Amino acid sequence: MSKSETHHLLNLNPVLIKDAHKALPEKFQQPDGPFKDQSNLPLSQLIPLIINQRGQGSFLNISEESLQKEIDSFKISPDTTNQQTQLEQDIEFDDNSDTYEQFIQKREDIIKYIKASLNESSLSLDFVSLLISCVRPAAGTSSISPHLKTNIKIGSLSSDRLVSQDAHENQQADLSNEEVGVIARGWKLESLEKSIDKLDSFKRKLSSQVRVDGSYCNDLIKILDKKEVLINYGGGSGSNKGTGKEIAVKFGFGDSGSSYFDKGIGSLKKDVNNNGSIFFDKIKFRQQNEQRNTEKIVSIKLYHDTELVGESNLKDKVTKLMNTDAIKVVKDIMKARFFLFEEELFYQLLKEATTLVSLQVSVKDSNQIVIDFHDERIEIEFTSVEDIPAQRKPLKLDKKANEISSFLRIMLCCEHKRNLDKRNIPPVALSSNMARNNTPKTSNILKPLINHTKHNKIIQQLMDILISVSGTQLSAQNFTLEKYLDEKASNDPFARCFKTPFSRLTLLHLNLKVIVEIASSLYSTITVKLYNDKEMLLDSRFNDLNEVEDCLSWCLNYFGKNTNKT
Amino acid sequence: MSLQKKTSPLLSKLDNNIENILTKIQDILNLSTITEKSLELQTIETLQIESNTWTIIRLVDELLGLTRTLKENWILGYVPVSNGARDGSGGDDGETDDVVVNEEVDEEEDRKNMELQFKINRLIQDITGLVDSNE
Numbered sequence: 056m057s058k059s060e061t062h063h064l065l066n067l068n069p070v071l072i073k074d075a076h077k078a079l080p081e082k083f084q085q086p087d088g089p090f091k092d093q094s095n096l097p098l099s100q101l102i103p104l105i106i107n108q109r110g111q112g113s114f115l116n117i118s119e120e121s122l123q124k125e126i127d128s129f130k131i132s133p134d135t136t137n138q139q140t141q142l143e144q145d146i147e148f149d150d151n152s153d154t155y156e157q158f159i160q161k162r163e164d165i166i167k168y169i170k171a172s173l174n175e176s177s178l179s180l181d182f183v184s185l186l187i188s189c190v191r192p193a194a195g196t197s198s199i200s201p202h203l204k205t206n207i208k209i210g211s212l213s214s215d216r217l218v219s220q221d222a223h224e225n226q227q228a229d230l231s232n233e234e235v236g237v238i239a240r241g242w243k244l245e246s247l248e249k250s251i252d253k254l255d256s257f258k259r260k261l262s263s264q265v266r267v268d269g270s271y272c273n274d275l276i277k278i279l280d281k282k283e284v285l286i287n288y289g290g291g292s293g294s295n296k297g298t299g300k301e302i303a304v305k306f307g308f309g310d311s312g313s314s315y316f317d318k319g320i321g322s323l324k325k326d327v328n329n330n331g332s333i334f335f336d337k338i339k340f341r342q343q344n345e346q347r348n349t350e351k352i353v354s355i356k357l358y359h360d361t362e363l364v365g366e367s368n369l370k371d372k373v374t375k376l377m378n379t380d381a382i383k384v385v386k387d388i389m390k391a392r393f394f395l396f397e398e399e400l401f402y403q404l405l406k407e408a409t410t411l412v413s414l415q416v417s418v419k420d421s422n423q424i425v426i427d428f429h430d431e432r433i434e435i436e437f438t439s440v441e442d443i444p445a446q447r448k449p450l451k452l453d454k455k456a457n458e459i460s461s462f463l464r465i466m467l468c469c470e471h472k473r474n475l476d477k478r479n480i481p482p483v484a485l486s487s488n489m490a491r492n493n494t495p496k497t498s499n500i501l502k503p504l505i506n507h508t509k510h511n512k513i514i515q516q517l518m519d520i521l522i523s524v525s526g527t528q529l530s531a532q533n534f535t536l537e538k539y540l541d542e543k544a545s546n547d548p549f550a551r552c553f554k555t556p557f558s559r560l561t562l563l564h565l566n567l568k569v570i571v572e573i574a575s576s577l578y579s580t581i582t583v584k585l586y587n588d589k590e591m592l593l594d595s596r597f598n599d600l601n602e603v604e605d606c607l608s609w610c611l612n613y614f615g616k617n618t619n620k621t
Numbered sequence: 622m623s624l625q626k627k628t629s630p631l632l633s634k635l636d637n638n639i640e641n642i643l644t645k646i647q648d649i650l651n652l653s654t655i656t657e658k659s660l661e662l663q664t665i666e667t668l669q670i671e672s673n674t675w676t677i678i679r680l681v682d683e684l685l686g687l688t689r690t691l692k693e694n695w696i697l698g699y700v701p702v703s704n705g706a707r708d709g710s711g712g713d714d715g716e717t718d719d720v721v722v723n724e725e726v727d728e729e730e731d732r733k734n735m736e737l738q739f740k741i742n743r744l745i746q747d748i749t750g751l752v753d754s755n756e
Contacts, residue, residue: 232657239655239663246667247653250674257678264685272692279696287697302693458748465741507749548737551745 182212189213271325274333274384278304278323281385288322304335306392308399312475315399321391323384335387350390351439352397353404353463355456358432365452367460370443400467401437403498414505426505428512433459459504466500469549503552510556510575514538516600517560517571517581524608525564533563565615567592569607585610627694635687638680645673645680 096104106114181203188195189210196209279285288303307319321337352373357365376393379386401422408416408424415427424435514536522529538558539551555576562569570584581603585593592614597603652666652673 235658235660235663236655238660239658242663242667243653243655243670246670250649250670253674253678257681261681261685268685268689268692272696275696285697287693302696455748458744462744462748465744503745504749507745511749548734548741550738551742
């Protein structure tokens, strides 16, 4: 490879080549060597040379003292001058040993070698880069020369190491059949022992699992004996996520016609730590947060004016529930069902109460419903079980409060039953108008209680009015009270609850017959009819008791007198 | 029919697994012999022994799963019978019996409804009535 070719091929950095001789001692850096007579140089070259030789101390600020100092400093350091003279002598010696032509020749040689070595190193760098570029292209291409990069494909050079396998083959061939047998026997014995260990540990695991399964199954059967409904709940929640199917118990009222959002499903899980005994885990639905205390019950308080006269007592019921003779899981399920019912009851009551503002029903703090009957007040409260005192002194209307609380619960059951019956009716084809009118119906739990209470109060007040206007006591001879008149014989046990109460009071006064009819829905409508022996004297309708009183007192006075005279 | 549909895969799985276990045990015994085999083959066979052991364990585990499925089906397929329900044994005697029984049931239901109605009406009277609050 000629020099020019390498230059062309490798495209060596010209700076590198140009400055290559700078590594030589300073003297040789002069293009024509030190032996050219300096005085022959043109002035433009000579002056920079002198300045250069002068070094740091320029000729600008030169003075007599500074020159003296310089001369002194040469004198002070004789070592350096010695060295200098030694060097000069060496050079002189060299000069003496070689001729000028020889020296030039050597210099040329040295420069040639240096260039060659540079070239070689560049070539080897290219080689290594190309080799690396096969494995790590980025590292290879960064150091490869541009010429190679354009002419040769990156990664075209590769290497691998080959190891002779002769040694191995020879070794194995040496083993005799017998030796192979011994080795194999050892291996197989070892693996058989391992297998035995595995089977043994698996046996222990299996028997414990069977025990766990057995006790879980027994518990499930105990739950089944309590007539609980078990279902396959595919959700898998919380820590048990991903197990797919699990057995759950349906303790809620979803299948009984309840439309409450909490359908009451609890999964039955194996307690692996505790020998597989079963435990009950209520499945949370949306809207429910963890902190919610579910152990709350609906309690009734009766007030007369401001005095507490009756309070429902559910504590007994709860303690009875807690002390039933059953295993823990069954007890947990029963408890969950009980409290779910209470929760739904209050939820439905609240929902209904908000629609009954016109009947003096108000909601306080979202856990208290107050029904105001002027002189009497019913408070329905949703209190947690812990807040109920264990012992309290009995009040005279406790029985009534208990009855009211029972009534509310029965009415919720009735609601459920009606929902269920509705589901059994085959659906009718709806016109588009009917379909739109699909608002959820509020329940009907409080309304019968309020309606009937109000109705009875009005009857009482009317009786008082009749006494005052007629001036006589009411007795069986002159007075009859007929209640629930428009009630037809019906198969529905709850017929009375859903009918507006309608009653008739009949008073015989002198020769007059006074009939007062009351129909109460949201408001009571009072119809007053007055007859004498022959004809009807009055038939008018009122909404206000005072008007009734005024009317009756006038009528009785007027007609009563008249008939007396005639 | 549906019972057969459900049980036949279970039964076949049971048979299959037991058969497989037996085959694997036999395999292990066969593999344990050391006659006239090269060293490479022996190495592979030792590994096969262990792998067969694992297979046996897996198959037995599947059998356990099978028992679980059986229990689950049994428990979930169980329908609780309420105390008042009649026995289904009289079904073969014809429809007349059913009609009579139905009538009886209806009468019983009516009677219960009446009783309930009476009780509820009384309850309403009690909780809304004047008598109590006056007393």
